Amino acid sequence: MTRRAIAIAALTLAFVACATLGDETAFPDIIQTSGVGPFRLLDATENGGLAAPSGRVLFSREAVGRAMMAEGFLFYPRAPVVDEPPERDPDLPEGVIDPAQVEPFALFRGTPREVDGDDVLEGAVSFDGGSMVLEATEAWEGESLTDPWVHVGADGTARLYYAAEGGIGVAEAGAADGTFTKVAGPVVTDARAPSVVTFGGETLLFFEAEGGTLGLARSSDGLTFTEESRDLELALAGETALHAPGALVATTPTGRTVLRLYFEAVNAEGVTILSLAATEDLASWDRLETEIGILSTVEDARAPSPFLRDDGITVLLITRQSDSRGVELRAICGAMAPANLSLVPVLDIAE
Amino acid sequence: MVSRLAIAALALGVFAAPAAATPPDTHGLFSRSISLGGAVTADVEDSSANYYNPAGLVHSGELRLTVGYLNVSPFLNINDERSSVERHGAMLVGLVAPATFGDARFAFGLALHLPDQRIARTRSAVVTRPRWEMYDTRPGRIYLATNVAVSPVPWLTLGAGITFQSPSELTLDIRGDTHALSPESRSRLEHQFRGDLTSIRYPQAGIQIHPHEMFSFGLTYRGSFELRNRIIALADANITGIGAEPIPLAFSLDADTTSMYGPQQVSVGAVFEPTSRLHFALELTWYDWSKHPSLLADQEIVLTADPPPGLGITVPDEITSLPPLPLSLHDTFVPRIGIEVGVIQTPAYQLDARVGYVYENSPFPVQTGTLNFVDNDKHTMTLGLGFTMSDLEPTLPGQLRIDAHALYSYLPEREHIKDSLVDAVGDYRSEGHLFGAGVTVEVAFE
Numbered sequence: 001m002t003r004r005a006i007a008i009a010a011l012t013l014a015f016v017a018c019a020t021l022g023d024e025t026a027f028p029d030i031i032q033t034s035g036v037g038p039f040r041l042l043d044a045t046e047n048g049g050l051a052a053p054s055g056r057v058l059f060s061r062e063a064v065g066r067a068m069m070a071e072g073f074l075f076y077p078r079a080p081v082v083d084e085p086p087e088r089d090p091d092l093p094e095g096v097i098d099p100a101q102v103e104p105f106a107l108f109r110g111t112p113r114e115v116d117g118d119d120v121l122e123g124a125v126s127f128d129g130g131s132m133v134l135e136a137t138e139a140w141e142g143e144s145l146t147d148p149w150v151h152v153g154a155d156g157t158a159r160l161y162y163a164a165e166g167g168i169g170v171a172e173a174g175a176a177d178g179t180f181t182k183v184a185g186p187v188v189t190d191a192r193a194p195s196v197v198t199f200g201g202e203t204l205l206f207f208e209a210e211g212g213t214l215g216l217a218r219s220s221d222g223l224t225f226t227e228e229s230r231d232l233e234l235a236l237a238g239e240t241a242l243h244a245p246g247a248l249v250a251t252t253p254t255g256r257t258v259l260r261l262y263f264e265a266v267n268a269e270g271v272t273i274l275s276l277a278a279t280e281d282l283a284s285w286d287r288l289e290t291e292i293g294i295l296s297t298v299e300d301a302r303a304p305s306p307f308l309r310d311d312g313i314t315v316l317l318i319t320r321q322s323d324s325r326g327v328e329l330r331a332i333c334g335a336m337a338p339a340n341l342s343l344v345p346v347l348d349i350a351e
Numbered sequence: 352m353v354s355r356l357a358i359a360a361l362a363l364g365v366f367a368a369p370a371a372a373t374p375p376d377t378h379g380l381f382s383r384s385i386s387l388g389g390a391v392t393a394d395v396e397d398s399s400a401n402y403y404n405p406a407g408l409v410h411s412g413e414l415r416l417t418v419g420y421l422n423v424s425p426f427l428n429i430n431d432e433r434s435s436v437e438r439h440g441a442m443l444v445g446l447v448a449p450a451t452f453g454d455a456r457f458a459f460g461l462a463l464h465l466p467d468q469r470i471a472r473t474r475s476a477v478v479t480r481p482r483w484e485m486y487d488t489r490p491g492r493i494y495l496a497t498n499v500a501v502s503p504v505p506w507l508t509l510g511a512g513i514t515f516q517s518p519s520e521l522t523l524d525i526r527g528d529t530h531a532l533s534p535e536s537r538s539r540l541e542h543q544f545r546g547d548l549t550s551i552r553y554p555q556a557g558i559q560i561h562p563h564e565m566f567s568f569g570l571t572y573r574g575s576f577e578l579r580n581r582i583i584a585l586a587d588a589n590i591t592g593i594g595a596e597p598i599p600l601a602f603s604l605d606a607d608t609t610s611m612y613g614p615q616q617v618s619v620g621a622v623f624e625p626t627s628r629l630h631f632a633l634e635l636t637w638y639d640w641s642k643h644p645s646l647l648a649d650q651e652i653v654l655t656a657d658p659p660p661g662l663g664i665t666v667p668d669e670i671t672s673l674p675p676l677p678l679s680l681h682d683t684f685v686p687r688i689g690i691e692v693g694v695i696q697t698p699a700y701q702l703d704a705r706v707g708y709v710y711e712n713s714p715f716p717v718q719t720g721t722l723n724f725v726d727n728d729k730h731t732m733t734l735g736l737g738f739t740m741s742d743l744e745p746t747l748p749g750q751l752r753i754d755a756h757a758l759y760s761y762l763p764e765r766e767h768i769k770d771s772l773v774d775a776v777g778d779y780r781s782e783g784h785l786f787g788a789g790v791t792v793e794v795a796f797e
Contacts, residue, residue, distance in 0.1 A: 027480065031776055252778035278772035
């Protein structure tokens with residue numbers, strides 16, 4: 001019996017000795033559903049390989065400004081640089097285009113660059129310049145139209161909100177690719193950078209008010225607005241101004257409907273960062289106390305404009321430092337979160 | 352003699368280091384016990400008694416050698432996406448060695464759980480990455496338990512022993528010069544690495560009472576344990592290639608982490624056998640999860656450098672890290688049910704069928720704040736078959752037993768709704784399934 005026991009024990013030990021054959025498993029995946037980042041600039045596969053600055057989604061030698069995406073199109077302001085531009089006004093803050101160096105802005109609709117053309121992959125965010133959709137014609141508008149924001153209703157009707165000298169105006173088209181006709185304006189005065197979403201059954205218009213605060217106006221029809229506040233009091237201690245709100249309505253994986261508002265925040269030293277506040281009810285806001293994600297290393301990022309894809313990826317259009325013929329301009333760029341995902345199919349090396 | 356052994360067994364428990372949560376806590380040990388849902392404290396007598404109740408080691412009086420294998424494949428999802436949690440497979444080895452001294456019967460037992468992928472696994476917790484805490488690294492380590500048991504009177508058995516686990520301390524020391532512009536070709540660095548895998552022990556003890564042939568009762572205590580991992584990184588180097596003089600740089604990181612904690616636990620079980628073919632078992636286990644320490648590292652980082660002022664390099668005065676936030680776990684009571692039916696019973700062989708059920712309510716709260724340690728309640732259903740061959744002489748003077756089990760665990764969906772709408776992770780849902788199977792072969796010498 002003892003010999004059999006020893007034999008069985010030896011067999012067992014041999015079995016055990018061969019048992020430990022390890023392989024490696026990745027760390028837990030990044031889960032990120034709150035839209036706070038970390039964001040990363042789009043890479044060359046995701047922006048169609050457009051030239052610097054990194055993340056650029058539209059190539060233009062002209063002046064461009066805050067852009068937004070709707071129904072696959074890029075809506076943005078554009079203006080040519082004047083023939084012989086004067087010296088830049090030294091008092092202008094960094095990131096602001098000197099209006100004396102450019103012609104008046106009009107609004108353009110960029111179209112997606114053709115897939116499989118110029119290395120543009122399916123899912124990439126990359127645009128051609130497209131055509132003009134709106135220019136200043138009304139007296140209250142002054143010379144330039146900027147800060148376009150298209151809001152598409154349930155019936156497919158597209159409303160183009162824009163900023164002009166006298167406030168915020170509205171144009172309308174049967175669809176985002178249709179012909180826009182001005183229908184109202186100014187719907188909010190002394191305001192710029194409109195951002196419009198449907199939330200809680202209402203149309204909400206966030207805007208930047210004079211003095212660097214963020215305001216809110218409400219509407220039941222999208223054309224007539226009632227100002228609720230010209231200062232939502234989203235600034236943290238030490239911040240002197242908030243600019244360029246970009247709103248987004250998202251439903252979390254647990255079913256909560258959340259309104260997220262991205263914006264620029266300027267501190268007492270004049271440093272501008274991108275940050276975020278969010279609310280479920282418009283009565284109380286949670287404010288991110290830091291910059292959003294990795295974009296903190298991109299010091300020239302401005303004018304955040306969010307877009308939520310069906311796959312849960314938040315694409316954040318921003319503007320970055322650029323120049324043409326020595327004139328300090330902006331470039332429309334893109335960032336995305338969660339940063340570990342990709343907008344385009346990832347090539348499987350094994351294939 | 353009995354009293355001496357009892358004192359010795361008690362001493363093992365008293366002087367052992369604080370004790371642990373183990374692979375058997377998560378997936379069980381050996382097929383028969385797993386297929387009964389782990390409801391075996393009252394009557395276990397095979398090698399799995401080393402975990403479930405060491406008092407059972409002495410019950411049968413047989414020399415038992417056991418070898419087995421189990422595999423559990425997780426299908427755990429967060430927001431409908433499969434989480435990166437690897438399968439768990441392990442070799443199992445067990446021993447029960449009986450002895451008698453006078454009228455008293457004794458037994459020594461040993462159980463080894465050896466993962467088939469790696470001997471031990473530790474991964475630091477990244478706060479912003481939701482992690483299935485119970486399944487990510489916890490089962491992936493060696494479990495070794497040794498026990499002694501005594502039966503002073505026929506209706507009573509007592510057992511106790513210790514289980515071993517290994518914490519670690521790793522030190523990396525780097526010295527020399529590194530070139531800022533050509534670090535690969537022009538650096539002169541040397542390093543030393545030291546790793547200590549020390550050992551801690553924690554106790555377990557149990558009692559079985561057999562007042563009547565139709566009833567038996569059992570009580571088991573398993574101690575708590577805490578595995579700490581300490582990582583020390585030291586760098587004392589000069590940075591060259593920037594300016595005329597080398598820039599002295601000193602960096603130290605001292606991170607002390609609890610990598611695994613096992614709560615103390617008490618199981619109480621009862622078995623009712625109305626006939627020789629029917630076996631009902633009920634059990635309740637208390638887990639003292641509320642004492643679980645933080646899994647976040649208590650770390651100290653010091654960086655000193657003196658770059659020339661013209662380079663525009665700013666050295667932070669202080670590098671802070673997230674403090675070890677409490678996990679806020681709560682104690683749990685886990686009920687277990689096991690039923691065994693003798694399907695075929697002949698003098699030569701026997702076939703038993705088994706079913707079991709376990710409900711484990713998660714000790715982890717819904718993750719509403721900064722932490723993201725994911726866990727869900729778990730319903731586990733088990734099935735098993737046991738085949739025993741008895742008439743094997745002269746080849747084998749005893750019995751050959753083959754047990755197999757299959758298990759399915761359902762982790763119903765849990766919503767983690769964050770207090771802050773600008774949380775670094777945001778809301779998520781967790782749910783999943785576990786599928787497992789295993790087999791045990793045991794030779795019992797009479």
